[in-house]
C-alpha cells in the first residue's frame with residue numbers, strides 16, 4: 175500500500191502580473207515526513223507555502239492537502255502555518271496569544287502550550303514585543319503546535335535566530351513530530367540545520383522544482399568524483415552530470431550514480447553531503463532530479 179500524501183502539487187503555477195513566481199510545480203510530500211523546502215531568495219518558497227494554505231489561489235494547476243483542495247474550511251482545520259513575518263502582536267502578552275488561539279481553533283491544546291512555554295521559561299505575562307527573537311519564534315511555534323495540525327507549514331522559522339536558538343527550535347520541532355502524527359514542510363536557507371531533522375527535500379529554483387524526494391535516496395543516488403580532467407568527458411557522456419567543474423588538470427563532477435556504479439580507479443569517488451547536493455543543483459538550474467515513478471506512485475496512492 176502506498177503512503178498517503180499530505181501535500182500534493184500538480185502543474186502548480188502562480189503568476190504576479192507578467193512574472194511566474196512558481197511554474198509547473200509537481201510534487202508530493204508523503205504524510206509523516208519532515209520536508210525541507212530550500213532555494214535561493216525569490217525561488218518561490220513562500221509562494222508555494224501560501225498556495226498550500228489557501229492564502230493564494232493558483233494561476234494554473236492545483237494544490238491539495240490530504241487529497242482535498244487547499245484552502246477549504248475542512249482543510250484549514252488540519253493545517254497550521256507559521257508565516258515568515260510571524261503574526262505575533264507586539265502589544266499582546268503571551269497569555270493573550272494563547273487566549274486568541276483558543277477562541278479561533280476548536281482543536282486547541284492549551285495544556286501542552288502552557289507546559290511548553292513553562293519548560294522554555296517564557297513568562298505568560300510578558301508582552302510579545304519584549305521577548306527575544308528566539309523566544310518569539312518559540313511562542314509562534316507553540317501557537318502553531320497548539321492547533322494540533324496534521325500538516326505544519328513553516329516559512330523560514332530559523333531566520334534571524336542565533337545558532338543555539340536555531341538548534342532549540344529544530345529540536346523542539348522534532349519532539350513534537352515524535353509525539354504525534356504530523357507532516358512538516360519547512361522552508362529555510364540554512365541547509366546544515368536541516369540535515370539531522372528533515373527526511374524529505376524539495377529544492378526550488380527560479381520558480382521551478384529542481385529536486386524532490388527522500389533525502390537518503392537522493393544522497394545514495396549521487397557521487398562526487400575528483401580526478402584527471404582527461405577522463406571527465408567520458409563520465410559526462412555516460413552519466414547524468416549535475417555539476418562539472420574543471421581546472422587545467424583536475425575535474426570535479428557531481429553525477430547521478432548509485433553505490434554500485436563502477437568508476438575508473440583514477441577517480442577519487444565519494445558520497446555527497448546534503449548541502450553539496452543542494453548547492454550543486456542550484457548552480458546548475460537546468461539539472462533536475464524528480465523521482466517520477468515515486469511521485470506517480472505517491473500521487474496514485476492517495
Ligand SMILES: Nc1ncnc2c1ncn2[C@@H]1O[C@H](COP(=O)(O)OP(=O)(O)OP(=O)(O)O)[C@@H](O)[C@H]1O
Nearest residue numbers: 190191194195213214215216217218219220221222
Ligand atoms: N505579491 C507579489 N507581487 C509581485 N511579485 C511577487 C509577489 N510575491 C512574490 N513575488 C515574486 O515572486 C517570486 C517568488 O517570491 P517568493 O517570496 O515566493 O520567494 P522565496 O523563495 O520565498 O524568497 P525568499 O527566500 O527571499 O523569502 C519573486 O520573484 C518575488 O519577487
